[in-house]
Amino acid sequence: MNTTITVSQLNRYVKARLDEDYRLQDLLLSGEISNFNNHYRSGHFYFVLKDKDAAVHAVMFRSNAQSLRFLPADGMKVVVRCSVSLYERDGSYQVYVREMFPDGAGALYLAFEQLKAKLSKEGLFDEARKRELPRYPQTVGIVTSPTGAAVQDMINILSRRWPLCEVRFAPATVQGDGAAGSIIAALRALTGEGKSELIIVGRGGGSFEDLFCFNDEALAREIYRCPVPVISAVGHETDYTICDFVADLRAPTPSAAAELAVPDVREVCFLLGNLEASMGDTLGRKLKGYESRLQNAAALAHSHAPMARLREAQQRVDSLGERLRAQMAQQLRLRWERLHAQGALIESLSPMRTLARGYSVLKKEGEGVRSVSQVRRGDALTAFLADGQLSLTVEEIKKTKARTGLGG
Structure with missing residues (x-):
């Protein structure tokens, strides 16, 4: 004898069977949009996808719709990535759209997805x-x-x-x-x-x-x-x-x-300055610590040994102190020389240094002139030099053969 079930139970069962079919959970579906409704309160898109023989209801929730780079409209042919399920209340199945593309890009998008999956797997x-x-x-x-x-x-x-x-x-x-x-x-x-x-x-x-x-x-x-x-x-x-x-x-x-x-040269220079200061502080603290220890050792030697041993200890204290001062001075000098060399190199790349060597910058109406093709005879140009600027008029144009190869 057959068991009687309710409409709700039937719809729930059919929905579960649809949801269990993995082939219906990630589809690329093409069709033409009709009955498009952009629900202004919820932000969801409701529409029908159809071809010449059939149609299916579709919904695209706000979380997915807000990432679209175009606004769908009736008559537009699209490709959607979607899943299929049943809307239990009405007992009708529909597609739930996650992504949407104009049909012109559909084939390209499918190729993109397939290659992406292939290379990811590799x-x-x-x-x-x-x-x-x-x-x-x-x-x-x-x-x-x-x-x-x-x-x-x-x-x-x-x-x-x-x-x-x-x-x-x-x-x-x-x-x-x-x-x-x-x-x-x-x-x-x-x-x-x-x-x-x-x-x-x-x-x-x-x-x-x-x-x-x-x-x-x-x-x-x-x-x-x-x-x-x-x-x-x-x-x-x-x-x-x-x-x-x-x-x-x-x-x-x-x-x-x-x-x-690349890094920012200003940040690098700031970091070098901080490192130099930190190194100086560290060496200073170490030197003071060694001097304190030596003074304590000298006092202990004075209280427990004859004057000769005290003088020897004092001499060692003085010698070690000089060595420490010399080492600190040498380290500071080396760091300063490196910093100065870096600063000199950066300064040598300054545009003003280039101008000072006899070069100039040409501008036409405020824009830099990099090629003779940018000017015509009679054009007014401004030449910027290291100590001022000149107003020029083009009387003759001679074009030289362009260099080939990679820029560098």
Whole structure:
């Protein structure tokens, strides 16, 4: 005889069976949005996903919806990552959406997810294999487009923060067909020289499609095999690529990568000053301690030994004191010489010192002139020298053959 159950029991049973099916818990589902409702109070999205033959109800809760980078609308074709379950109250099944992408990026996103899972399983993303960045790098390599703003931002920040650092630039195509191969070639050029201690790979912001060359498997493996640490700086803070996961460090932007790559010279000088002061205090305390012990020993010898032994002890006290003073003076002198040498080196890199050697800086309408292609005959220029500035007019332009090779 069949057992009678309630509607609630039936719905609960069907929901449990759906939830137990692992194949329904992580789906990539494509369809067209209709009946879209952005619930203004809760922040949840309610809509229907349909194709030409069928439809299914869908919900995207606020916690997931607020991370979307676009606003869904009726008629929009999308790919969603979702799970399937039953809404017990109405007895209807629906999909619960965690992520949503315009259908144009759906295939690319699926390829991204599959490659990400593959490389993660192989251990290319393991934190244990990632290397620490050199603390005081003398040479930093940059791989990015030669025409974007990112390269100039990085070079300016590196030069300002750590003037002792040499920047080696390997230009690459960072978007479109062949971009991944171009980036790989630039990486190999920098590592082949054997001079770069650290390499920054990246570009400025763009769409998911624009950044997709940084999801290339060959490029990911090249970064994994790179003999020096690599910082990935692709797009904006919310953009993630395969290169970000495999690199030794991910920076949210190219400018942030330059900040992370080198120390601030001002902080280093401040630290050296503190170390010098601390060393002087330590040596002074030790010297006073030794002098006190020697004086106590001399007093003890005076009270327990003849005058001859007292004089000998006093001589040893004086000799040891002189040696201690000499050692302290030598240590302080060595530390000062090192600090002075570092300061002189930093001073030698000052732009004003360069101007004093006879160089000048040309500007047109407030912007620096780096190439003859920036000026025309008759243009008004301003030349900045060490002791003033000149107003100039361009009468003749002669262009010389550009040097080739990596920048350095």
